[in-house]
Amino acid sequence: MSAPPLLEVHDLAVSFSTRAGRVPVLEHVSFTLAKGETVAMVGESGSGKSVTAYAMLRLLDRAGRIDAGRVRFGGADLFALSDAEMADIRGREAAMIFQNPRAALNPTRRVGDQIGDVLRRHGAIPANQVRQRVLDLLDQVKIPDPARRANAYAFELSGGMCQRVMIALALACSPALLIADEPTTGLDVTTQAAVMATIRALAKDRRMATILITHDLALAAEQADRVIVMHAGHVVEDAPTAALFAAPRHPYTRALLRATPRTTGSLADLESIPGSLPTLTAPDLPPCRFAARCPGATAVCRREPLPRHRGDGRLVACHHPLEGAP
Amino acid sequence: MLTLAIRRLMAALPSLVGVVIVTFLLTRALPGDPAAYFAGPAATVQAIEEVRQRLGLDQPLWVQFGNYIGDLVRGDFGTSLSTGQPVGFELATRLPASAELTLLGLLLAVVIAVPAGMVAATRPNGWFDQAVRVTATAGVSLPTFFTGLLLVYVFYYILGWAPAPLGRLDIFYTAPPHITGFYTLDALLIGDAETFLQALSQLVLPALTLGIFALAPLARITRGAMLEVLGSDYIRTARAAGLTPTRILIVYGFRNAILPVLTVLGMVLSFLLGANVLVEKVFAWPGIGSFAVEALVASDYAPVQGFVLTMAVLYVGLNLAIDLAYGLLDPRVRIES
Amino acid sequence: MSAASSTFLAHARHTLGGNPVTLVAACLAGLLILVALLAPWIAPYDPLATDPINKLQPPSASHWFGTDQLGRDVLSRVIAATRLDLAIAVASVALVFVCGTLAGVAAGYLGGWTDRIVGRLADTIMAFPLFVLAMGIVAALGNSVGNIVLATAVVNFPLYARIARAETSVRRTQGWVEAARLCGHSELSIVLTQLLPNLLPIMMVQVSLTLGYAILNAAGLSFIGLGVRPPTAEWGIMVAEGATYIISGEWWLALFPGLALMVAVLTFNLLGDGLRDLLDPRRRT
Ligand SMILES: Nc1ncnc2c1ncn2[C@@H]1O[C@H](COP(=O)(O)OP(=O)(O)OP(=O)(O)O)[C@@H](O)[C@H]1O
Ligand SMILES: [Mg+2]
Numbered sequence: 027m028s029a030p031p032l033l034e035v036h037d038l039a040v041s042f043s044t045r046a047g048r049v050p051v052l053e054h055v056s057f058t059l060a061k062g063e064t065v066a067m068v069g070e071s072g073s074g075k076s077v078t079a080y081a082m083l084r085l086l087d088r089a090g091r092i093d094a095g096r097v098r099f100g101g102a103d104l105f106a107l108s109d110a111e112m113a114d115i116r117g118r119e120a121a122m123i124f125q126n127p128r129a130a131l132n133p134t135r136r137v138g139d140q141i142g143d144v145l146r147r148h149g150a151i152p153a154n155q156v157r158q159r160v161l162d163l164l165d166q167v168k169i170p171d172p173a174r175r176a177n178a179y180a181f182e183l184s185g186g187m188c189q190r191v192m193i194a195l196a197l198a199c200s201p202a203l204l205i206a207d208e209p210t211t212g213l214d215v216t217t218q219a220a221v222m223a224t225i226r227a228l229a230k231d232r233r234m235a236t237i238l239i240t241h242d243l244a245l246a247a248e249q250a251d252r253v254i255v256m257h258a259g260h261v262v263e264d265a266p267t268a269a270l271f272a273a274p275r276h277p278y279t280r281a282l283l284r285a286t287p288r289t290t291g292s293l294a295d296l297e298s299i300p301g302s303l304p305t306l307t308a309p310d311l312p313p314c315r316f317a318a319r320c321p322g323a324t325a326v327c328r329r330e331p332l333p334r335h336r337g338d339g340r341l342v343a344c345h346h347p348l349e350g351a352p
Numbered sequence: 353m354l355t356l357a358i359r360r361l362m363a364a365l366p367s368l369v370g371v372v373i374v375t376f377l378l379t380r381a382l383p384g385d386p387a388a389y390f391a392g393p394a395a396t397v398q399a400i401e402e403v404r405q406r407l408g409l410d411q412p413l414w415v416q417f418g419n420y421i422g423d424l425v426r427g428d429f430g431t432s433l434s435t436g437q438p439v440g441f442e443l444a445t446r447l448p449a450s451a452e453l454t455l456l457g458l459l460l461a462v463v464i465a466v467p468a469g470m471v472a473a474t475r476p477n478g479w480f481d482q483a484v485r486v487t488a489t490a491g492v493s494l495p496t497f498f499t500g501l502l503l504v505y506v507f508y509y510i511l512g513w514a515p516a517p518l519g520r521l522d523i524f525y526t527a528p529p530h531i532t533g534f535y536t537l538d539a540l541l542i543g544d545a546e547t548f549l550q551a552l553s554q555l556v557l558p559a560l561t562l563g564i565f566a567l568a569p570l571a572r573i574t575r576g577a578m579l580e581v582l583g584s585d586y587i588r589t590a591r592a593a594g595l596t597p598t599r600i601l602i603v604y605g606f607r608n609a610i611l612p613v614l615t616v617l618g619m620v621l622s623f624l625l626g627a628n629v630l631v632e633k634v635f636a637w638p639g640i641g642s643f644a645v646e647a648l649v650a651s652d653y654a655p656v657q658g659f660v661l662t663m664a665v666l667y668v669g670l671n672l673a674i675d676l677a678y679g680l681l682d683p684r685v686r687i688e689s
Numbered sequence: 690m691s692a693a694s695s696t697f698l699a700h701a702r703h704t705l706g707g708n709p710v711t712l713v714a715a716c717l718a719g720l721l722i723l724v725a726l727l728a729p730w731i732a733p734y735d736p737l738a739t740d741p742i743n744k745l746q747p748p749s750a751s752h753w754f755g756t757d758q759l760g761r762d763v764l765s766r767v768i769a770a771t772r773l774d775l776a777i778a779v780a781s782v783a784l785v786f787v788c789g790t791l792a793g794v795a796a797g798y799l800g801g802w803t804d805r806i807v808g809r810l811a812d813t814i815m816a817f818p819l820f821v822l823a824m825g826i827v828a829a830l831g832n833s834v835g836n837i838v839l840a841t842a843v844v845n846f847p848l849y850a851r852i853a854r855a856e857t858s859v860r861r862t863q864g865w866v867e868a869a870r871l872c873g874h875s876e877l878s879i880v881l882t883q884l885l886p887n888l889l890p891i892m893m894v895q896v897s898l899t900l901g902y903a904i905l906n907a908a909g910l911s912f913i914g915l916g917v918r919p920p921t922a923e924w925g926i927m928v929a930e931g932a933t934y935i936i937s938g939e940w941w942l943a944l945f946p947g948l949a950l951m952v953a954v955l956t957f958n959l960l961g962d963g964l965r966d967l968l969d970p971r972r973r974t
Contacts, residue, residue: 366809366812367812367813367816368816370809370812370813370816371813371816371817373813374813374817374822375825378825378826378828378829379829381829381830489955489958489959489962490955492954492958493901493905493951493954493955493958494951494954495905495908495909495912495925495928495947495950495951495954496909497909497912497925497928497929497932498928498943498947498950498951501928501931501932501935501943501947502944502947504935504936505935505936505940508936509935509936509937509938509940516936517936621818622815622817622818622819623818623819623820624818625818625820625821626818626819626820626821626823626909627820629820629821629824629913630820630909630912630913633912633913634932644824645913645914648824648828648913648914648915649914653828653829656824656825656828657825657828657829659821660817660821660822660824660825660828663817663818663821664816664817664818664821664822667816667817667818668816671816
């Protein structure tokens with residue numbers, strides 16, 4: 027790659043303090059993202075996708091702590107910025123769409139005012155044009171009758187509507203990076219398609235880089251240039267979409283693909299992933315957190331530090347990466 | 353909004369009916385013979401019979417209840433044996449004193465407790481939070497009458513900063529003309545700064561005593577509500593949008609945290625109206641509470657019952673006001689109606 | 690079962706270890722109860738014996754808390770009052786514990802009219818400022834200790850009834866109650882053997898919290914001249930009597946009974962908070 031990437035996450039580690047002590051949730055998370063690129067981040071529930079996003083934007087709640095790592099974004103070292111400088115970037119340069127949109131909107135403030143808050147905060151436009159811009163944004167995300175909806179409260183809107191309001195809010199200042207955390211979960215198929223189309227069109231228009239966090243592999247295959255697979259707080263594989271789906275190199279990726287229904291192939295081919303995510307507080311957690319569930323695991327996997335090979339534009343974190351077709 | 357107000361009013365009605373029934377039952381539960389009580393200690397048998405008939409105590413209970421309601425509607429709470437005045441009149445003249453004291457106490461508590469609870473929530477388990485927590489727990493455990501006495505001892509006896517705890521005004525001052533009935537306010541309205549300061553200096557200690565009592569539950573609930581709100585998803589959204597910390601704290605945090613605070617305000621008022629009686633006694637405050645206590649000591653029951661009923665009706669009314677405020681502040685309630 | 694109880698113990702140790710305040714509160718509560726039980730034997734003087742020559746003496750070696758306006762020993766009176774105040778509080782809480790819990794369980798289990806009547810009763814009581822209602826009850830029923838107990842129980846009734854009702858109606862529909870019913874247990878035996886034992890822990894928290902309030906309420910009533918009468922030693926009365934002397938500088942008359950009252954209330958409040966944390970770690974604030 028010639029130009030420096032827009033976003034560079036290097037060796038990120040995050041832990042949470044809980045009743046049972048400190049839990050190392052993320053370890054050695056590294057990836058990059060170029061301007062205009064879309065990457066999908068996939069993995070089981072609890073694998074650390076949201077935490078990665080929060081950590082990058084320094085939005086972790088009080089229990090969470092960044093133990094190590096660096097995030098460079100548009101030339102700035104995000105972890106070295108003051109709180110005020112970071113706040114200037116959030117919402118203007120980097121924005122996020124949250125899981126569970128209804129809860130993510132202030133219940134006692136009109137949605138239009140919440141979008142207006144962002145516009146006013148970053149001084150994107152003169153104060154007397156804020157209202158008009160809010161309506162334009164709502165219109166862009168295909169909310170019918172924006173003038174009326176802008177005056178609504180979150181509880182008066184459907185889930186899909188809230189999701190679109192979230193998108194409008196995130197895109198208000200035309201950010202260079204959008205993190206979309208499961209933007210389509212819980213929506214019906216038509217709304218899903220509409221929401222994704224909206225994000226995509228805007229991404230294309232504005233050369234916006236997008237991190238699409240999702241459980242839905244089909245969605246990832248369709249939307250993303252690249253896919254990052256996470257398992258128990260590790261990035262286990264990171265590869266161009268086509269290559270990853272054609273030939274997964276990490277056993278977990280393969281298992282994920284096999285567990286996903288496809289239009290070709292019968293239901294009988296579906297396999298569930300054995301076991302469940304390991305308990306991260308366990309004292310004897312092996313270096314490879316997939317070892318307990320992996321059919322090809324050996325003593326090495328439980329002993330030696332996990333190698334993180336990166337070559338031909340892809341990364342796989344495994345002692346025994348798969349070769350060839352699945 | 354009007355429909356909401358009407359609906360809340362209807363919802364408060366059963367409480368009001370319950371209150372009237374209970375106070376009626378309390379008047380009939382007087383130890384011994386109520387007629388003998390109302391006739392006075394020196395009454396003859398004949399005089400007692402007369403009183404019984406005059407008060408309708410020889411009638412069946414439901415007729416008596418009807419009469420009771422009729423009396424209430426006419427504002428007739430009976431006559432105070434000790435002052436010889438109608439109870440309604442006595443209560444009405446003393447109510448402003450109690451109201452001035454209680455309102456200032458509540459105001460002090462809110463002004464201190466709510467910001468303290470908010471700040472405590474922004475740094476949970478920090479030193480300020482710990483301090484608020486200890487103060488809050490100690491505060492609910494303080495008997496109001498004891499706090500009042502301590503304050504008197506320190507600020508009047510030792511430091512000499514406060515005037516003697518003997519009512520609303522020093523005897524050398526005359527009360528300002530009756531406009532609102534609140535001496536401080538009335539003195540201000542006629543521009544009498546000296547009387548205002550005097551009235552205020554008398555008011556500060558008792559109001560503070562009440563305030564300390566109400567502070568604890570308010571600070572506690574504000575802190576809890578604020579903690580919960582600050583941990584919510586929409587606060588994260590606001591942070592992700594880069595909004596400034598003050599804006600997040602006020603518009604996104606406080607605006608939502610105030611709702612649970614309003615809910616417990618009812619309970620706090622219940623405490624406050626009760627504590628008011630004790631504080632009035634400590635500071636010889638000429639309000640309805642000390643009136644009731646004097647009557648109690650003299651076994652003069654009509655004023656006590658009038659007092660209980662007045663307090664209960666006031667309390668129902670205040671709760672109604674809280675409900676309406678809640679409706680105004682919470683769009684979920686407002687829009688339902 | 691043993692695993693469950695051992696984790697509970699571990700949890701208790703964790704909570705208490707991390708929360709020395711609760712431990713201190715528990716010790717203080719034990720001490721208060723001990724003083725109350727042994728009052729006649731540990732009081733250095735007769736709490737009622739007057740000694741006009743030695744009246745209004747400040748604290749000294751022979752009278753640790755000083756003497757009052759009649760020369761009575763304040764320490765002895767505070768000790769005697771501990772017994773009376775705790776007895777009033779315990780009696781009233783026991784009364785409301787039984788009546789309130791039963792009413793709440795009946796309301797939650799039977800529903801329908803029972804529920805409506807109990808609910809209306811609780812609402813009506815709650816419509817009064819509680820201390821004012823207690824005043825009204827004692828004034829109407831007569832000025833006696835028994836009526837203070839009764840009034841304090843009445844004002845706490847809604848709390849107990851509501852909690853018991855809520856817990857019961859949640860549990861009523863849970864699997865194991867259904868299962869017991871299918872096994873042919875009678876309704877009464879289900880209530881007695883399945884519901885009540887499960888209600889006990891949460892009700893115990895209420896007991897501790899309301900003990901503090903009951904003490905405060907009873908002392909407040911005596912302070913304004915209801916219930917207990919002089920010369921009986923009681924914290925509220927002692928503070929009331931001492932109030933006259935505080936503005937002339939004799940602080941010890943009111944201070945010591947007031948402090949005792951405060952410590953007792955604080956103890957039960959802290960203990961209640963601690964018990965609640967023990968029971969439900971999530972509610973910890
Ligand atoms: N506040 C917190 N305190 C303790 N642990 C936390 C906290 N937030 C997240 N975790 C832990 O971090 C891990 C990753 O959580 P995260 O929310 O990132 O998962 P996810 O991949 O986004 O899952 P989902 O698909 O369900 O959204 C989980 O094991 C979770 O238990
Ligand atoms: Mg997530």
